[in-house]
Amino acid sequence: MTTKVLERAETILKNGYxxxxxxxRQFGQLTKGTTNDSRGKAIRDIFAFAEDAGxxxxxxxxxxxxxxxxxxxxxxxxxxxxxxxxxNFFDNLDTxxxxxxxxLSGFEYRSFVVGTKVAxxxxxxxxxxxxxxxxxxxxxxxxxxxxxxxxxLEKQTGKKANFENPDITVLFDMxxxxxxxxxxxxxxxxxxxxLVRGIPQTKWPCRHxxxxxxxxxxxxxxxxxxSVEEIIAKxxxxxxxASGSSMHGAGREDIDARCLGWRPFVMELEKPILRNIDLxxxxxxxxxxxxxxxxxxxxxxxxxxRKIKAARLTKTYRIIVxxxxxxxxxxxxxxxxxxxxxxxxxxxxxxxxxxxxxxxRRILGLTGSILSKRRAEFLIKTExxxxxxxxxxxxxxxxxxxxxxILGNKAKVKALDVVKIENIKV
Ligand SMILES: [Zn+2]
Ligand SMILES: [Zn+2]
Numbered sequence: 001m002t003t004k005v006l007e008r009a010e011t012i013l014k015n016g017y018x019x020x021x022x023x024x025r026q027f028g029q030l031t032k033g034t035t036n037d038s039r040g041k042a043i044r045d046i047f048a049f050a051e052d053a054g055x056x057x058x059x060x061x062x063x064x065x066x067x068x069x070x071x072x073x074x075x076x077x078x079x080x081x082x083x084x085x086x087x088n089f090f091d092n093l094d095t096x097x098x099x100x101x102x103x104l105s106g107f108e109y110r111s112f113v114v115g116t117k118v119a120x121x122x123x124x125x126x127x128x129x130x131x132x133x134x135x136x137x138x139x140x141x142x143x144x145x146x147x148x149x150x151x152x153l154e155k156q157t158g159k160k161a162n163f164e165n166p167d168i169t170v171l172f173d174m175x176x177x178x179x180x181x182x183x184x185x186x187x188x189x190x191x192x193x194x195l196v197r198g199i200p201q202t203k204w205p206c207r208h209x210x211x212x213x214x215x216x217x218x219x220x221x222x223x224x225x226x227s228v229e230e231i232i233a234k235x236x237x238x239x240x241x242a243s244g245s246s247m248h249g250a251g252r253e254d255i256d257a258r259c260l261g262w263r264p265f266v267m268e269l270e271k272p273i274l275r276n277i278d279l280x281x282x283x284x285x286x287x288x289x290x291x292x293x294x295x296x297x298x299x300x301x302x303x304x305x306r307k308i309k310a311a312r313l314t315k316t317y318r319i320i321v322x323x324x325x326x327x328x329x330x331x332x333x334x335x336x337x338x339x340x341x342x343x344x345x346x347x348x349x350x351x352x353x354x355x356x357x358x359x360x361r362r363i364l365g366l367t368g369s370i371l372s373k374r375r376a377e378f379l380i381k382t383e384x385x386x387x388x389x390x391x392x393x394x395x396x397x398x399x400x401x402x403x404x405x406i407l408g409n410k411a412k413v414k415a416l417d418v419v420k421i422e423n424i425k426v
Pocket of ligand 2: 209
């Protein structure tokens with residue numbers, strides 16, 4: 001019986017020595033519950049039997065090195081040959097795995113995945129073979145290394161391989177023989193309040209030097225001494241021994257505005273060595289800083305961060321407005337009657353970093369009270385994205401209607417607080 005499988009095997013074995021792994025991998029998609037080196041060994045055995053039975057086969061005899069024959073007078077090869085695809089790479093797998101285990105020590109993780117950068121020469125060898133025999137039933141060497149290394153690591157570390165959402169990626173560079181450990185980010189979902197004015201939500205590099213340090217920023221490389229992000233991240237970075245952080249907030253308040261409503265955010269910790277950080281403890285440490293109050297709700301994932309960032313949340317603001325001329329109750333009534341959509345052209349204060357366009361935002365609720373002759377307080381509930389300051393000032397006609405426009409009385413914001421933020425389920 002000749003079969004296509006045997007014909008292909010014969011073609012593979014014709015040109016020099018190939019190891020069991022590389023031979024078996026060419027049939028890697030046939031039968032389950034076995035390994036490529038078992039597949040390769042099975043095929044090689046057939047040709048060894050043929051040899052011992054005195055049958056002529058065109059294979060390179062180096063492929064039968066190591067067999068003990070009953071009949072064949074084939075010379076026993078003393079030395080094992082080097083595989084023409086992988087140079088017997090798989091013999092080193094255990095050494096590589098142990099190297100990885102050593103590097104993994106100290107990291108906190110429950111699951112891992114292996115990624116391999118296959119050496120260029122091996123890719124070339126594999127592709128040259130595929131030119132000859134095609135790729136039907138084949139598996140690429142990368143997949144075999146990842147899997148076999150993964151199995152060894154599971155055994156040696158007691159952790160689970162996880163392809164979807166691993167805590168750690170073990171990156172193996174075959175050409176360099178290097179193993180690199182890349183911990184996945186830790187994501188924490190929380191809510192914050194900003195109790196003071198004058199700090200931005202996130203790190204703000206100096207706009208003159210971009211963070212390198214210059215005269216304008218007194219070599220600090222930044223526009224503000226701190227940020228909500230840094231205050232919250234500080235104890236977390238320390239606890240997780242992480243290299244850096246990014247905060248993903250559901251919108252942001254102006255630097256000079258307080259945020260007394262709870263704003264949802266996700267904190268991303270980069271390259272954490274430890275992952276099981278105590279959120280309650282972190283929360284307490286952050287809250288010692290009187291400028292920010294935080295609730296660290298739970299660990300989450302990247303999807304939550306994406307969701308939070310994209311969320312369009314309804315907000316309620318409290319604004320103290322100063323008018324150029326005195327205001328009375330009648331004026332207030334006119335203002336709180338604004339029910340129409342507010343048309344806002346991109347405010348002049350942000351025009352340098354945002355596209356110039358006209359947007360419409362809805363006011364969902366508006367009440368007001370007079371505080372003094374020229375000062376009034378308003379509570380305003382709006383759709384996400386309303387430029388509240390411009391609703392007051394009119395921004396030289398770019399926002400319509402506006403407090404200034406309705407009264408013909410120049411209005412400006414004395415103080416602004418976000419007092420309520422509607423949340424989404426995460
Ligand atoms: Zn090989
Ligand atoms: Zn600077």
